[in-house]
Amino acid sequence: MDELINEDYDDFVHLLMMFYEEQGLLANKISFLEEGNISIGCDVRLPSLPYLLDFPFIHQVSGEEPYLEDFEALYEEAEKSSFEQQDIDNPWILPSRFVSSLQTTQLETLADALEFVFSDYASFPEPAKAAILDFYQHFGLKEGFYQNQDFTKTVESEDWQAAADLCHRPSVDEIRNTFTRQCFIASSSWQADDHLEQKNNFEEESESSTEEQELGDSDEISSEENSFEESAVEENDLVDDTSVDDPITEQEPLEPADKDEGSWEQRLIHELKHGEGVIEYMYCDTVGLVTVGVGCMLPDAETASQLPFIDRETGQAAQKEEIVTAYDAVKNSYTDNASARFYKDKTNLILNEGAIEAELHNKISGFVSRLKKHFPEFDEYPDNVKLGLVDMAYNLGVTGIVKKFPTFTKGVKDRDWQLCADQCRRKQVSQERNDLVKSLFETAA
Secondary structure (H helix, E strand, O other), rough: OHHHHHHHOOHHHHHHHHHHHHHHOOOOEEEEEEHHEEEEEOOOEEOOHHHHHOOOOEEOOOOOOOOOOHHHHHHHHHHHOOOOOOHHOEEEEEEEEHHHHHHHHHHHHHHHHHHHHOOOOHHHHHHHHHHHHHHHHHOHHHOOOOOOHHHHHHHOOOOOHHHHHHHOOOOOOOHHHHHHHHHHHHHOOOOOHHHHHHHHHHHHHHHHHHHHHHOOOOOHHOOHHOOOOOOOOOOOOOOOOOOOOOOHOOOOOOOOOOOHHOOHHHHHHHHHHHHHHOEEEEEEEOOOOEEEEOOOOOOHHHHHHHHOOOOOOOEEEEOHHHHHHHHHHHHOOOOOOOOHHHHHOOOOOOOOOOHHHHHHHHHHHHHHHHHHHHOOOHHHHHHHHHHHHHHHHHHHHHHHHHOOOOOHHEEEEEEEEEEEEHHHOOOOOOOHHHHHHHHHHHHHH
16 A cells, blocks of 8 residues: 555545555445435445436346336335445446546546645645545535544644544545555655655656657547547547538648737637537537537536527427437437537537537636636736637646646746647647647747
8 A cells, every 4th residue: 555655646536546446445336325325436426316327327137227216226225224235236337437437537526626625735745635535535525624624624734644643434444544544644754845856856757758658659649530539527629510520630720810809718719619619419529428519518417407408490498308308319329439410410409609608608717717726827927828728728627737737837837838838738639739739838938
């Protein structure tokens, strides 16, 4: 366990996932908890029984898909056994890869939230971040914060030894408690300056190695339908339905919008629409996530039902039941390597231009707010730098920038725009888009 902590100190989410996987903590069957709560993986809470039908559960023997009645029967069985999981005959399982992806997404979302709770969270030692993340993953952020205020105070004061003494959770496996405690102990023994120097050295070596590998793969990347691959948070580089059936490689080359055409926000919108595509109907992205508009991922049918979909033919507002049905039809039609146009006849519901614009503006506003938290001088940066940063955040997520591009992040903080230009290349986007963003930073240098 000590070797695991030391080996993976550069990425606390990966460190925690490695531990969960090694200890077999990523359960691929649901657990029914008291008060109607449901979980899967390692404390990933699911909101309701109907929500389970959105996941690819199968019967572990027959391979059949479940009905809602199957989960309702399991819950009744759980109630009768006072929620003792070993007494429940549960044959429904999720693919391990799906559980791992779900768990990683949950941890990354919680990590983002913790940055708002603890203002210095991003600068904590990596083992401490992993331990804090595991602690609140078990309780939930709100419950963990208010029910464990003494522990919370030790984190706020960065007293890792005290945190190690207070992190024990009676309802958690001892091996997990031990891991959390050892992460805090390891953090308490690190000197901040030594840790920073060690981490910077590791990051530079890692970044250099990654760049060499990516450059070696450039020919392969450019041939894969303009590099529409999976990204960290929003995996949505897609076909623009307003042009052709094939990927954007057949469109005119993407050029930066002229500086005189409007504000940097307006230029950003222009370039995101070209880079991401504008799709008025729901479709599945390259990894099967339902998406709409300008790369707006819809995690579930409930989220989709909050958007103002209308009937393509009548123009009438869609009812919630219609949206849920359309969402399920698209999701269940997922086909590898299919373009967005493939899903056009799977649903008759669309978002009009105004609704797509509103969602896009909301998404951009969220990224700008989070970028300002990591880069307090954001408002003072040149417009092209702002544009480039939000473009990267749209594709990677803000946490993805800070965590996966440490040298680039250092360049932003130092206002070394040439360094940013040299370090901004993303493997999961097209060469055209990479060149555009690089040019944005170079013009600011």
